Amino acid sequence: MRRALILLLLLLAPLSALALSSPADMLPDPAQEERARALGREIRCMVCQNQSIEDSEVGLARDLRLLVRERIAAGASDAEVKSFLHARYGDFVLLRPPFAWNTLILWATPVLALLGGFGLIWLSRRKAVQPTPPAPLTAEEQRRLAELERVGGGTQA
Amino acid sequence: MTPLSRRLLLAAPFAAAALGGAGFYTALQRQRTGAYNPRGVPSALIGQAPPAFDLPPVPESGVEPFAAADLRGLGQPALVNFWASWCVPCVIEHPQLMALSRQGVPVFGIAYKDKPADSLTFLRRHGNPFRRLAQDVPGRVAIDWGVYGVPESYLLDAQGIIRWRYAGPITPEVLEQDLRILLARHAA
Known part of the structure; x- marks a missing residue:
């Protein structure tokens, strides 16, 4: 029981590490801080690449967190903060990439996969509904059929 | 079936x-x-002039600092290199920067989030390849350049437009296979 409890605590430990912004870095206005967090979760940490700047402990992520807060405190809109970072780090910094010709396949993939799935279902159902008709009987089989129908049954020889 | x-x-x-x-x-x-x-990410600044900045010198280095204006119209391609004394790959890169500097390529150094005394020790030990040297302790100018790690180097053409960015140490291979060709291409 105690071991299970310790194991559970160990498993939960990484979760507590997610809230990273140190209190000193937070904005005094809770609404602005909330906006900064929501925005930060959409900005990729360029160093760890699969984390947002709100999740990462890397120095650059902290610098960018502070930068986002500084801009928001100065009255910038979410879109302005994003375009500020986009101008410096490109599409890659946005965890939700913009819709453009070079990201078309990326955005279209779920739709294409869904259509492909429907296509497969349609194909397999069409096959199931229309079983191929049996091949016509040969002359030999016709004769045997007439025989079977005349006798109407049989026993093992 | x-x-x-x-x-x-x-x-x-x-x-x-x-x-x-x-x-x-x-x-x-x-x-x-x-x-x-x-892990390679294209720079958002390719084809653009460097962002506006004016950085302080590394004290006692005896090397003049520089601003964005100093990178305009040099008449020959130049390299802007973000580095730090605490950065291990920077040691690997250093001989290539020294070689470029000896061959007359202007190399501009920006010491990123480094203690000035440590930057100095590094340059005294390994040599100074930098024609101009500035420091960016807060790392804010680096963010304006789109830097996400050190070492990171930007090749500017003769007009001062950013043509190439390399994130990571310029190894002898990168120097011979990529940088030489680019330097020749942007020679005038």
């Missing part, structure tokens, strides 16, 4: 595995030769 479709069904997993294998092999080969870098 006809024998043909059964055979197709049997072959499908093998075909998928073979295709995947070929894909991974190509990716690994290209990674080995440097043609493909899975």
Whole structure:
């Protein structure tokens, strides 16, 4: 029981590490801080690449967190903060990439996969509904059929 | 199920595995030769002038600092290098910067988030390749350049437009295979 409890605590430990912004870095206005967090979760940490700047402990992520807060405190809109970072780090910094010709396949993939799935279902159902008709009987089989129908049954020889 | 479709069904997993294998092999080969870098990110500043900045000197280095204006219209290509004394790959890169500097390529250094005393010790030990040297302790100018790690280097053409960015140490291979060609291409 105690071991299970310790194991559970160990498993939960990484979760507590997610809230990273140190209190000193937070904005005094809770609404602005909330906006900064929501925005930060959409900005990729360029160093760890699969984390947002709100999740990462890397120095650059902290610098960018502070930068986002500084801009928001100065009255910038979410879109302005994003375009500020986009101008410096490109599409890659946005965890939700913009819709453009070079990201078309990326955005279209779920739709294409869904259509492909429907296509497969349609194909397999069409096959199931229309079983191929049996091949016509040969002359030999016709004769045997007439025989079977005349006798109407049989026993093992 | 006809024998043909059964055979197709049997072959499908093998075909998928073979295709995947070929894909991974190509990716690994290209990674080995440097043609493909899975962590590589293109710079957003290619084709643009450097962002506005004016940075302070590294005290006692005896090397003048620089601002964005100093990178305009040098009449020859130049390299802007973000580095730090605490950065291990920077030690690997250093001989190549020294070589470039000896060959007359202007190398502009920005010490990123480094203690000035440590920057000085590094340069005294390994030599100074920098024509101009500035420091960016808060790392804010680096963010304006789109820097996400050190070392990182930007090649500017003769007019001062950013043409190439390399994230990571300029190894002898990068110098010979990529940078030389780019320097020749942007010679005037």
